[in-house]
């Protein structure tokens with residue numbers, strides 16, 4: 001029997017390709033396709049920093065930081081300190097590369113690990129973008145996040161779409177990486193049960209686009 005792999009293993013191999021999504025690094029055809037089918041990635045990036053205003057002087061925790069686009073942006077907007085967690089070593093190498101030669105590298109703590117197995121002290125703001133897609137035990141994950149959040153947590157949940165979700169599930173099955181999808185009532189229940197009192201759920205318009213959720 002084939003066992004399903006850990007997301008960190010998949011993202012370790014996929015790190016460089018993933019990073020090209022940001023900063024117009026792809027060719028024009030791919031950029032066109034990304035704008036059409038992956039626009040939620042760019043919308044959630046902009047909305048995250050709108051929700052986390054003011055960020056200057058705050059401590060920020062980026063869980064599933066990937067190649068570090070949010071880490072760099074948080075620093076550019078004045079965050080005092082950023083902790084970046086990811087199980088994929090190659091993702092953390094890309095974060096290091098992004099920060100190299102900047103004053104930010106001294107104020108960034110990088111942790112290789114998987115939440116909730118890895119536990120860190122509470123931070124003012126917590127960012128979790130594009131991660132719930134890969135979390136098998138969402139209740140345990142969200143309970144751990146509640147403990148790590150002092151003020152605000154922004155988190156994305158992939159929505160369920162009758163066609164796109166099935167195609168994505170099949171694609172990721174072939175990559176040995178299971179994916180999970182959510183509906184608004186389930187998200188609300190999960191966040192309430194994790195202990196969050198303020199729950200603001202915004203659905204990014206369009207089929208199969210993410211929920212962008214702000215928790216306090």
Ligand SMILES: C[S@@+](CC[C@H](N)C(=O)[O-])C[C@H]1O[C@@H](n2cnc3c(N)ncnc32)[C@H](O)[C@@H]1O
Nearest residue numbers: 007008011064065066086088114115129130131
């Ligand atoms: C789709 S990427 C998103 C990266 C980044 N947040 C962004 O939006 O550009 C998902 C990342 O989550 C990481 N990840 C998956 N499961 C995780 C877990 N349980 N704890 C921490 N990180 C996890 C993966 O290794 C991967 O780098």
